[in-house]
Every structure is written in structure tokens, then in C-alpha cells.
Amino acid sequence: MTRRMHNPVDIVIEHDPWEAVGLDRLANEAASAALSHLGLDPGAYELCLLACDDARIAELNGTFRDKPRPTNVLSWPSTDLQPDAAGEPPDLSEAEPELGDIAISWETCSAEAEAMGKPLEDHLRHLLVHGVLHLLGYDHIRDEDAALMEGLEVAILAEMGLSNPYLLDGAEEAFNGK
Incomplete structure (x- = not known):
């Protein structure tokens, strides 16, 4: 049986500035890196990315998290893979081929x-890896889970040739204050 390779990310762009950053390439690179790092075949999974503005993400954040304000990235996993025990990795054998949806906001991400004095493309790669890990059951609510997730992010980004984003000024607030 021959398997057709495809990009894991389908993108819906609702806000024009996203057109200029090569989001298709960045998103598929980040998703493939995250999936591969976890031993998953990127060609076997898919997700949808909504590239929007602060008004739209604030609406989504209000509807789904009761926090009606802009944020950088939101995710909606198709399957709840989050383990019960803090600091334990999710059981990725339970991951469905359709991982879920991610939304990302232009104004918040670019600001x-x-x-942080960081290239936008590098920040987007980090946020996209972050979102994919959420779809796979990783989280950062409990300290043990945050340490596991951040460690994975750092390792995946290093494989992509990017430095540890949590060492940059303001990086911690970007993920915990929103």
C-alpha cells in the first residue's frame, strides 16, 4: 500500500497580515517537528489553523474559556488525551488522525x-509547537505538566535550530498571563 504524504496543517486565514509571513510553511514545519519529535508520523495526522485578529480570538476566548480578551494561541483537541497524573505524558496511541483546531492572533503574536526582540517567524514556530502539544494532551496548568511541556517545546525548537524561548525576557508572561 502506498501512502500519500500530506502536510498536517490546513489553514484558514481571516486576517490579511497573515498572508505575508509564509504561515503555511511555518505551521507545517512546526507541526511536523512536534509530531516527529514525539514519534508520530506527520503524514498520518491533520489539524486546522485559524489565523485571525485580536477581536476574533477574544470572541473565541470568551466563548470557550470565559476570558473575553485577546490571547496568542488557543487550541481545541479532538480527543482529550491529558493524563490524570501530574507530570505524566499523554498516551499518544489514543490520538485520532484529526488532532483538532488551533487559533492564532496576529496582533498579540506580533506584539x-x-x-521579546525576537523574529516573528521564530515566535510563531514556538506558538504553533505549543498549540500542537496542547492538541496532543500536554498542558501547563499544573507545575509538573508545565515543566514537561516546556521541556518538550525547548527540545523541539532546538531541533528546528531555535533557542530556548523561555530564556527571553517576557516569554513567561506570554504564556501564563493571557
Whole structure:
């Protein structure tokens, strides 16, 4: 049986500035890196990415998290893979081929990158890896889970040739204050 390789990310762009950053390439690179790092075949999974603005993500954040304000990235996993025990990895054998949906906001992401003195593309790669890990059951609510998730992010980004994003000024607030 021959298997057709495909990019794991389908993208819906609702906000024009996203057109200029090569989001298709960045998103598929980040998703493939995260999936591969975890031993999953990127060609066997898919997710949808909504590239929107702060108004839209604030609406989504209000509807789904009761926090009606902008944030950088939101995710909606198709399957709840989060383990009960803190600091334990999810059982990825339970992952469905359709991983879920991610939304990312232009204004918040670009402002964060600028505040950190970081190239926007690098910040987007980090946020996209972060979102994919959420779809796979990783989280950062409990300290043990945050340490596991951040460690994975750092390792995946290093494989992509990017430095540890948590060492940059303002990086911690970008993920915990929103």
C-alpha cells in the first residue's frame, strides 16, 4: 500500500497580515517537528489553523474559556488525551488522525515577538509547537505538566535550530498571563 504524504496543517486565514509571513510553511514545519519529535508520523495526522485578529480570538476566548480578551494561541483537541497524573505524558496511541483546531492572533503574536526582540517567524514556530502539544494532551496548568511541556517545546525548537524561548525576557508572561 502506498501512502500519500500530506502536510498536517490546513489553514484558514481571516486576517490579511497573515498572508505575508509564509504561515503555511511555518505551521507545517512546526507541526511536523512536534509530531516527529514525539514519534508520530506527520503524514498520518491533520489539524486546522485559524489565523485571525485580536477581536476574533477574544470572541473565541470568551466563548470557550470565559476570558473575553485577546490571547496568542488557543487550541481545541479532538480527543482529550491529558493524563490524570501530574507530570505524566499523554498516551499518544489514543490520538485520532484529526488532532483538532488551533487559533492564532496576529496582533498579540506580533506584539509579543516585538516585545521579546525576537523574529516573528521564530515566535510563531514556538506558538504553533505549543498549540500542537496542547492538541496532543500536554498542558501547563499544573507545575509538573508545565515543566514537561516546556521541556518538550525547548527540545523541539532546538531541533528546528531555535533557542530556548523561555530564556527571553517576557516569554513567561506570554504564556501564563493571557
